[in-house]
Amino acid sequence: MKRFRAWLVRLAGLRPGGRRDRELTDEIEANLQMHIDDNLRSGMPPEQARRHAILKLGGVEPTKEAYRDRGTIPFLENLMRDTRFAIRHLRKNPGFACTAVLVLGVGMSASVAIFAFVDATLIKPLPYRNPAGLVGLFETVQFCPRCPLSYPDYLDWKKLNKVFTAVDAFEGNGLTLRTDSGAEVVGGALVTAGFFKTLGVAPVLGRDFRAGEDSPAAPRTVILSYAAWQKRYAGNAAALGQTVTLNGDPSVIIGVLPQDFHFAATGPAEFWTALHTTSNSCYPQRGCHSLHGLARLRDGVSVQTADANIKLIAGELEKEYPSNRGQGGSVISFTELEVGRIRPILIVLLCGSGLLLLIASVNVTSLVLVRAESRRREMAVRSALGGSRARLAGQFVTEAVVLVAASATLGLVSAKWLMRLLIGLIGADQMAAMPFLYGLSLNLRVLAFAAAISVAAAAVLSIAPAWRSFLPDLRKGLAEGSRGSAGTTWRRFGANLVVLELATAVVLLVGAGLLGKSFYRLLHVDMGMQPDHLATLRIAEPDATRGNNAKVVALAREMISRTASLPGVQSVGISTTLPVHGGNTMWIRVLGHAFHGEHNEVGYREVSSGYFTTLHAKLLRGRYFTEADDASKPPVVIIDRALAEKYFPGENPVGMQMAYSGATSPPMQVVGIVEDIKEGALDETTWPTLYVAFNQDPDDHFSLIVRASNGEQALLPTLAAAIRRIDPGIATFDPRTMRGIIDNTPAAYLHRCSAWLVGGFAFLALLLGTAGLYGVIAYSVSTRTREIGVRMALGAQRGTVYRLILKEAGWLIASGIAIGLGCSVAAATLLRDLLFGVRSADPEILMGVAVVLGVAALLASYIPARRAASVNPVDALRAE
Amino acid sequence: MNDKTDIWQGTLALMVLKTIESMGPLHGYGIARRIEQTSGNLLSLNYGTLYPALLKLEQEGCIASEWGVSENNRKAKFYKLTRTGRRQLAKEARDWQQATAILARFLSPSGDAA
Secondary structure (H helix, E strand, O other): OHHHHHHHHHHHOOOOOOHHHHHHHHHHHHHHHHHHHHHHHOOOOHHHHHHHHHHHHOOHHHHHHHHHHHHOOHHHHHHHHHHHHHHHHHHHOHHHHHHHHHHHHHHHHHHHHHHHHHHHHHHOOOOOOOHHHEEEEEEEEOOEEEEOEEHHHHHHHHHHOOOEEEEEEEEEEEEEEEEOOEEEEEEEEEEOOOHHHHHOOOOOEEOOOOOOOOOOOOOOEEEEOHHHHHHHHOOOHHHOOOEEEEOOEEEEEEEEOOOOOOOHHHOOOOEEEEOOOOOOOOOOOOOOEEEEEEEEEOOOOOHHHHHHHHHHHHHHHHHHOHHHOOOEEEEEEHHHHHHOOOHHHHHHHHHHHHHHHHHHHHHHHHHHHHHHHHOHHHHHHHHHOOOOHHHHHHHHHHHHHHHHHHHHHHHHHHHHHHHHHHHHHHHHHHHHHOHHHHHOOOOHHHHHHHHHHHHHHHHHHHHHHHHHHHOOOHHHHHOOOOHHHHHHHHHHHHHHHHHHHHHHHHHHHHHHHHHHHHHHHHHOOOOOOOOOOEEEEEEEOOOOOOOOHHHHHHHHHHHHHHHHOOOOEEEEEEEOOOOOOOOOEEEEEEOOOOOOOOOEEEEEEEEOOOHHHHHOOOEEEEOOOOOOOOOOOOOEEEEEHHHHHHHOOOOOOOOOEEEEOOOOOOOEEEEEEEOOOOOOOOOOOOOOEEEEEOOOOOOOEEEEEEEEOOOHHHHHHHHHHHHHHHOOOOEEEEEEEHHHHHHHOHHHHHHHHHHHHHHHHHHHHHHHHHHHHHHHHHHHHHHOHHHHHHHHHOOOOHHHHHHHHHHHHHHHHHHHHHHHHHHHHHHHHHHHHHOOOOOOOOHHHHHHHHHHHHHHHHHHHHHHHHHHHOOOHHHHHHOO | OOOOEOOOOOHHHHHHHHHHHHHOOEEHHHHHHHHHHHOOOOEOOOHHHHHHHHHHHHHOOOEEEEEEEOOOOOEEEEEEEOHHHHHHHHHHHHHHHHHHHHHHHHHOOOOOOO
16 A cells, blocks of 8 residues: 555656756755764864765765656656657657558558457357357258258257257248238247257246247247337336237247347347247148257267267168158357358458558558668767667657557547448348347457557567667768668668568459459349349238138239239239249159159249249240139149259250159149249359249248339339238238349348458558558659769760669569569468359459559659659759 | 674665654754664664655655754754654564564574574
C-alpha cells in the first residue's frame, strides 16, 4: 500500500515543471549554510568550512540527480520526452505523418476486420456444450457424400452404434402457421426429443422435450426460438401453455430457447416441434431420406473411430435391406459442417489482408527510411554530444510506436466500419445460413490480434532505421556532402523493398483476377433457361385441400389462370422446387433394360405444362406437358439431356417407358427431352433430372414461376396479393426474382464476396506498390540531381536522362513482376478449391496482371524521370 | 578496521524516523548531525544520501515537510512524523529488535552450545 502510494507520487512527479527542482536547490543550500555556520563556529577558516560541508554532502549535482531519480521514474521520463519529441517531429512533417498513418491504418483495418470474421467463424466456439464432441451423421451414395438419413436407418444407427452417448435427428422445414388473417409459412424444425439435450442447450423459459414426447401418441408440443417469442408474444411468459396450429396440428408451447442459440443446419427456425413418425408420410419408409443426424461422441472416441463404426453398421443394413443398397454412412465433425464451407474463403481473405498489411508496412518502412536518411546529421550531432546508441535507437523506436499507435487507432475505428459494411453486404439470407456471424465483434481476441500486428509493425518500422543508422560510422554523417554515399546504400535497400511490394501486389492482383474470372464464369454458366424477368413465389396450399389431389390440382390451376391474367405477365409455370435449389431425387429403371435393383438416382420435379415455356427452356425432342396430361391419362414424363445420355445411351427415349424402382410403380412414358436446366447448384455439374406432370402427381407445396414482360421485382407483391385473394388460407412466402435467387445462392454469394474483397485488397496493393516505386525513383532522382546536371552539362540529351531513370525503374518493375508471377502461381494452388471454370495458372490472368502492373509502374516512374530530364544543368551544379 | 562504519542498507529510514520522533520537527542537516551524534560518531553519513531517503519517506506518507525558520534564523525545510510514520516506526523498531535479539543469541558466547 505504502509502496503503491509512493509510485503514484512518483508518477505524478512526471509532470513537467521545475518547482520541485527549485525547492530542492533551496533546501540543499539552506542545509549547506547551516553546516558552514557550524563549521565556522568550531573554528575552521571560511574556505575550509565551505569545502568540508560540500564534501560531506557528497557534491551538490550528484545529490540533485539522485533526488530527481527518486522523484520520478527515470525510464518513463525519458520515454515521455522521446514521445513528446516524436509527436512534435511528426507534427512538423504532416505530409509524411498523414501518409504513413493512413497507409498503415488501411492495412491494419483490413486485417483486423477480416480477423474478426475469422474469429466469429473459426475461433469462437459454437453455442453448444462441448461443441468438439458433436458430430453430424450422413448417408453416402455415389455422387452424394452428405445425404440425409431415413428415419428407420436413424433408429438402427442409434441402436447399433458403440461410439455415441446420444443420437438424434432433425429436419429444417417450413411450417404453415394458422393466423388470425389466414395462414403464414414460418421457419420451423422437427427434432427428436433428445435433440437439445444432445446439443447441451436448455430453454431459458419453460422446459425441454421429454423423452418419448416424439412418439406418435404423444400430444404435439413446440419450443419457440427467442426471436419468435419476442416477435409473436412480445417476450411474455404467458406464451407458455398457449396452443398454435402448425401444419394443421394444434401444438402446445412448452419452452423458449436462449437468445444466443443458433443452428445453421435448419435455417432460422421459429418453431421447434417434436418429430413424430406420423408428421411425414416419408418417415416410415427406409428409402425416403429426409433427416439429418446429430450425435455426441463418447469420451475418448475420435470422429474417425465413429465414422468406421457407422460405416460398419451401414454395411450390415445394406446386406439386410435392398433399399439400402449402395448406401454407406459418414460421421463429420459438427463444427466442420457449420463452418467448413466458408473456412477456405476466410483463410484466403486473411492471407489477402495479411499481404496488404505487408505492403503497407513495407511502404511506410521505406518512408521512414527516407526520413531517417535525411536525419543522419541530427543523429550524428546527438551522438557526438554524448547520446548513447541505445538512447538514439530508442528515439526511432518511440517514433515508430507513436506512428503505429495512431495507425492502430485509425485501423480499429475503420475496422469497425468495415465489419458493419461487410455484414451489410452479406444480406439477410446469407446471415441466416451463417448465424455464427451474429457473434461478430471487436472482442478481446480481435483486440489481441490488433495488438500483435501493431507490435510487429512497430518492430519493423523501428528496427529498419535504427539498424540503418548504425551501419556506417555515425560521425561520417557530420561530414558535409556525405549524402551521396549514404543515398546509394539506401537506394539499394529501398529498391529491394519496392521489388517486395510489387511482387506482393502481383500476387494479390492474380488472386483477384482468378476469383473475379471464376465469379464471371459462374454467373455466365449455361443455365438452360433465361433467368431474367422471372418472378417466383412459394406457395403452401391450405389445410382444406391437403392430401386431396384433385382439389390441389384444381386450386393450382386457379392460381395459374389468375396469375396469368395479371398485367405484364407473359406466362406462368409451377414446379415443386425452383431451379438452382437442388431438391428431391428418385430411383428409376428403364423398362426394357436389364435391371437388378440398382439405385439409379435422378433429380425429380413435378412441373406444370407452362414450366418449360416460362423458363424459355430448349426442347430437344418430343413435346412438353399439356393441360390434358392429367390424372385420367397414363403417366407421362419429360427427361433432360443428362438423363437421356446416361440411361438411354444410343437410343431415342421418346416413346420408351420407365418407372420408379419400387415394384408397385406404374410405367411412365417419356414424351420429351429438354436441354439440361441448372436445377442444382451453379458450380456443380447438372444431375440427370426427371420431370413429372404436376397434374398427374401434385404436391400441396410448390413454387409459382412467372415471366414478366418487365419489372419482375414490382410484380412480386401483386402476385402474392392475387394468390391470397383466391383463398386467405393459402400461405405465400419467399417472393423473389430468379436473378435474386441466383445471386443469393451460396455459390454465387461466396464467389462474389471473395472476388470483391480480394479485388479491393489488390487495388489498394497496386496503389501502394506503385506509390512505393514512385517514392524510390523520386528519391533516387533527388539524390542524383548533381550527377544528372553534370551529365547534361557534358552534353547528355534528355532522352539519355529518361533512359537512365526508366532503366533503373524498369529493372525494379521487371524483377517485381517476375518474382510476383512466380509466387502467385504457387499461391494460386491454395485458391484451387475456390475457383470455378478457371485453372489456377490462367495465362490470360497472369499476362493481364503483368501488363496492368507494368503500365501503372511505368507511369509512376515516368513522373520523376520527367523531372530529372527537365533539370537545368546550371542550377543543378550550383545546388549544394 | 575502519573506525567509522557506513550505514547499513535499509536502516537509514529507520534512523531518520526515530530521530524525528525523538527530536520533533527537524531539517535535513539537523537529522544528519543527530544521526551521527547518536551513533557516537561511529557512523559516517554522506549527507547527500539523506535527501532521496527523505523524499522516499515523504512519498510513502511517513513524514511531511514544510518550510520554517531554523534556530539560527535560516529558512529551512522541516520534516515531521505523520501518523503513518509513527506506525511504521513502531513496526520497524519491533522487527529490528527481534532480528538483533535473534542474532545476539547466536553470537553470545554463553549460548547453550551442544
